[in-house]
Amino acid sequence: xxxxxxxxxxxxxxxxxxxxxxxxxxxxxxxxxxxxxxxxxxxxxxxxxxxxxxxxxxxxxxxxxxxxxxxxxxxxxxxxxxxxxxxxxxxxxxxxxxxxxxxxxxxxxxxxxxxxxxxxxxxxxxxxxxxxxxxxxxxxxxxxxxxxxxxxxxxxxxxxxxxxxxxxxxxxxxxxxxxxxxxxxxxxxxxxxxxxxxxxxxxxxxxxxxxxxxxxxxxxxxxxxxxxxxxxxxxxxxxxxxxxxxxxxxxxxx
Amino acid sequence: xxxxxxxxxxxxxxxxxxxxxxxxxxxxxxxxxxxxxxxxxxxxxxxxxxxxxxxxxxxxxxxxxxxxxxxxxxxxxxxxxxxxxxxxxxxxxxxxxxxxxxxxxxxxxxxxxxxxxxxxxxxxxxxxxxxxxxxxxxxxxxxxxxxxxxxxxxxxxxxxxxxxxxxxxxxxxxxxxxxxxxxxxxxxxxxxxxxxxxxxxxxxxxxxxxxxxxxxxxxxxxxxxxxxxxxxxxxxxxxxxxxxxxxxxxxxxxxxxxxxxxxxxxxxxxxxxxxxxxxxxxxxxxxxxxxxxxxxxxxxxxxxxxxxxxxxxxxxxxxxxxxxxx
Numbered sequence: 001x002x003x004x005x006x007x008x009x010x011x012x013x014x015x016x017x018x019x020x021x022x023x024x025x026x027x028x029x030x031x032x033x034x035x036x037x038x039x040x041x042x043x044x045x046x047x048x049x050x051x052x053x054x055x056x057x058x059x060x061x062x063x064x065x066x067x068x069x070x071x072x073x074x075x076x077x078x079x080x081x082x083x084x085x086x087x088x089x090x091x092x093x094x095x096x097x098x099x100x101x102x103x104x105x106x107x108x109x110x111x112x113x114x115x116x117x118x119x120x121x122x123x124x125x126x127x128x129x130x131x132x133x134x135x136x137x138x139x140x141x142x143x144x145x146x147x148x149x150x151x152x153x154x155x156x157x158x159x160x161x162x163x164x165x166x167x168x169x170x171x172x173x174x175x176x177x178x179x180x181x182x183x184x185x186x187x188x189x190x191x192x193x194x195x196x197x198x199x200x201x202x203x204x205x206x207x208x209x210x211x212x213x214x215x216x217x218x219x220x221x222x223x224x225x226x227x228x229x230x231x232x233x234x235x236x237x238x239x240x241x242x243x244x245x246x247x248x249x250x251x252x253x254x
Numbered sequence: 255x256x257x258x259x260x261x262x263x264x265x266x267x268x269x270x271x272x273x274x275x276x277x278x279x280x281x282x283x284x285x286x287x288x289x290x291x292x293x294x295x296x297x298x299x300x301x302x303x304x305x306x307x308x309x310x311x312x313x314x315x316x317x318x319x320x321x322x323x324x325x326x327x328x329x330x331x332x333x334x335x336x337x338x339x340x341x342x343x344x345x346x347x348x349x350x351x352x353x354x355x356x357x358x359x360x361x362x363x364x365x366x367x368x369x370x371x372x373x374x375x376x377x378x379x380x381x382x383x384x385x386x387x388x389x390x391x392x393x394x395x396x397x398x399x400x401x402x403x404x405x406x407x408x409x410x411x412x413x414x415x416x417x418x419x420x421x422x423x424x425x426x427x428x429x430x431x432x433x434x435x436x437x438x439x440x441x442x443x444x445x446x447x448x449x450x451x452x453x454x455x456x457x458x459x460x461x462x463x464x465x466x467x468x469x470x471x472x473x474x475x476x477x478x479x480x481x482x483x484x485x486x487x488x489x490x491x492x493x494x495x496x497x498x499x500x501x502x503x504x505x506x507x508x509x510x511x512x513x514x515x516x517x518x519x520x521x522x523x524x525x526x527x528x529x530x531x532x533x534x535x536x537x538x539x540x541x542x543x544x545x546x547x548x549x550x551x552x553x554x555x556x557x558x559x560x561x562x563x564x565x566x567x568x569x570x571x572x573x574x575x576x577x578x579x580x
Contacts, residue, residue, distance in 0.1 A: 015373065018408070053293025053345075055356045057372035225574050229356030230345035231292060233570050 001030055001038040007091060010046035013062040013100065020065070027096040028071030039094040045087070047103035049140055049190055050238060056226035059234070061191035063139075066098040067167045068195075073097045073121060074167040078142035080110035082165055085119030093121070102140030102190075122169030126178070130158035133248050134178040136201055137188040138164035141239050145188050148244040159248060167197055175201060176208050183214040184251040188239050193221040215251040220244050255476065257469050262535050268310050268468050269530060269541075272302040272523045274548040275327045278336055281552040282326070282343055282357075286502050290560070291343045295357050298327035300497035303522035304430050305331040307471025308398055308490075311479055316395035318366045318388075320381035323358035324430075324496075325370045328400060332367045334360065340555035346562035353565045354573065375401060375408030378427070382414040385423035385487070396424045396479045404435025406449055415456040415489065422485040426478040429491045430465065436500045437508040453489035465494030466522045469529075 010016040016023070023044060030038045050059035067074045073095055077083040083101065090097040127142065128149050137145045142163055149159045160178050164171065179185050185205055189198035202217045223237040257265070279297045286295050298305070301324075309319060309331040321328040329339055334350060342349030343357055351361050351370070360370040368384060371377035381399030388395045405411060406429050418425050429449050433440055441447055453460025459481055463474040471492060478488035495517040499506040506514075530536045536544075 018373065018376075053356060055293070055354065055359055055372065057358075058294075223570060225570055228354040228565075228570065229293065229342075229351075229359070230353040230565055230569075232564055233345075233353070233567065236567055237570055 001040055005041045005091065007043045007045065010044065012058065012103065013046055013048040014058050014060050016044065016046070016062065017065075023066070023072070023096070023098075024069050028069050031095075032071060040096045041094045043087075043090045043093075043097045043099055045090075045099035046101065047106070048100040049102045049104070050222075050227050050234065051103040052234070053229060053231060054227075055229040059227035061222065063098075063100055063167060064191050064196050067197055071096065072168065074100065075121065075165070076100045076139040076167055077165060078102075078105070078127075078137075078139050078163055080108065080112045082119060082125065082163075084112050085117050086121070086165065088116075088118045089121055092118070100139060105140055108143075119165070121166045122171050123165065124171035124174040125163045125165055126160065126174070127163045128159065128161040130160040131182055132158045133184040133186060133251060134160045134162060134175075134182045135186050135188060135244070135248070136162045136164065136175060136178075138167065138197070139190065141188045141190050144239055144241050145244060148241045148248070151241065151245060152248060157248065157252065164197075164201075170201075170204075172204060172208070175204065179205050179209045180212045183212055185213070186218045186220060186244065186247045186251060188220045188244055190222055190239055192224055193219055194224060196221060215253065218247040218251050220247050255473055257529070257533070260469070260472070264310065265530055265535050266544075268306050268472070269523070269526055269536070270544055270548065271306045271310075271331050272468065272526065273545055274336065274551060275302045275306070275330050276523060277545075277548040277552040278330060278339070278555065279326060281556050282340065283498070283502065285343070285556060285559075291357070292345075293356055294323070294501045294503075295343070296324040296501050297496070297498045298324055300517065300522070301430060301432060301465065301494045302327055303468035303471055303526070304428070304465040304492045304494050305400070307468040308426075308428060308475035308492075310468075310472055311475050312396070312398065314366050316393060318368060318381075318384050318395065318397045319400075320368045320377050320384065320397060321360075321370060321400045322374070322377055322402060322405065323370070323372050324402070325358065325360050329360040329362070329367055329370070332362075332365060334362050334365060334367055336551055336555040337558040340552075340559040341562045344559040344562065345564065346559055347565040347569070348558070348562040352569060352573070354569070375405035375410040377401065378405070378408070378410045378414045381425055381427075382418050382423060385418060385425035386421060388424050389421065394483075396426060396482050398475070399425055399427050400430055401427070402435065403429060403431040403433065403440040403444070403449070404438075405429075406452070407443065412452075412456075415453070415458060415487070418487040419456045419458050423487055424482045425487045426475065426482050427487070427489045428475075429489065430494055431491055432494050432496045434496075434500070434508065437504065437506075439508070449491040450489060458487050458489055460489040460491070462491045462493060465492030466517070466520045466525070468522055468526050
């Protein structure tokens, strides 16, 4: 607010909760409370979401906490290409940006052009085109979604995958357009189901595409429990290929 | 208190507990190498004298221990069962937290071991609250609260000390300064080198202690408990050293081999054993028998953990709320 453009790296977003007050009460509010006098160009970035064997305090997908707050932007890339283009936009943005990087995604590989490019916030990306069902997701679960899509194709089901990339601002147009095309929707979100990004997007669809739906929207989220240490249990708590395929078949009534 | 005035059985028990911790940690590290334990594993090897010396003052019926995520040594020193601790590392239902907590989250409500806490410095307010409970209920007890040199700069530490003194709570805060906050030398991130002086800012008493010397830890903690119980909370800075990395994934390249070797020469177990031999409290044969017993207990703990069942998938939904299954 005084003239610098900081980029804050959290070791994990679980530890960002110790700075929650600074983010929510200061970064997100200064511009509004001052009647628009101040700019708050700051990026908070770092690993988010469950890794492995880390138990409850170190395994939280924190996006919902931040997405709830007007004044913050919340960005959630799922590929190396998107991460570069979105991070550049985040740094150039004059607002506080929460930039969430799935902890398990750091080893993922993908093409990243050397040259400069930026990706606008609030633009979802169709990661797979299809006509039978829309699967909406963002961040790390994109991997299990794409694996599910491959298996579903073998059964003759063509799923359209909408990668939100940005939660706030949210690309409502792409979501609604896709659902109007396929008439069925599954939302895959690795955070908890209660008052979540998934439940918000579900409401949005029922509000703006109700007449186009052939089945109720299904959510595939983490179970509504803190994450346990035991590996079998922690995997069972999170979205999986099996859960996604079941949800797709449910909205297709098969 | 001069060492001669401490009961011989007490001295032997302190040596035994330090050896048990070391053998337990060595076995845990082996199993981690075999991928039978996952996630973070913060070993206490080298720091045994801090937990054992301080906790040896406690009566766990009335007193409490609150530790951070490097909690294996404190749990063993407080009398928790090595089998249930190893089973917890294995994520088994027989673990002290039913396999839900893992290495960083050992808990035992009955034995007054209140974690096992994963967020740096976040257990300090918890310990302070336990101190309030003791005072409020007019109990005869004290809380020992452990945290590292990285945690002492958290706001939670400073806020806790202030309130502990305002309310004169029976809490002893023990900063285990093992010199490195993960890979960072504590001098690079602290405005003062002597943490014990921070006590003065809050009208409390503070003292540095040699954390490689179990008797010094025992004595300083005894004095601290006396002060805390009579209305002045206390801060101890235990100067210690961890032989291993911050966790198993840390090769500890930020320090020299010479530095490590220098501390190993002052090994808390070896030097205490030699002292007890000089005093004729034990002889070499007794020490070897004691070590053998600890090695067997560590091995038995591994066997117990391996043979124990995994939690049922339904355990995922238990323990979220009291008395309610969701």
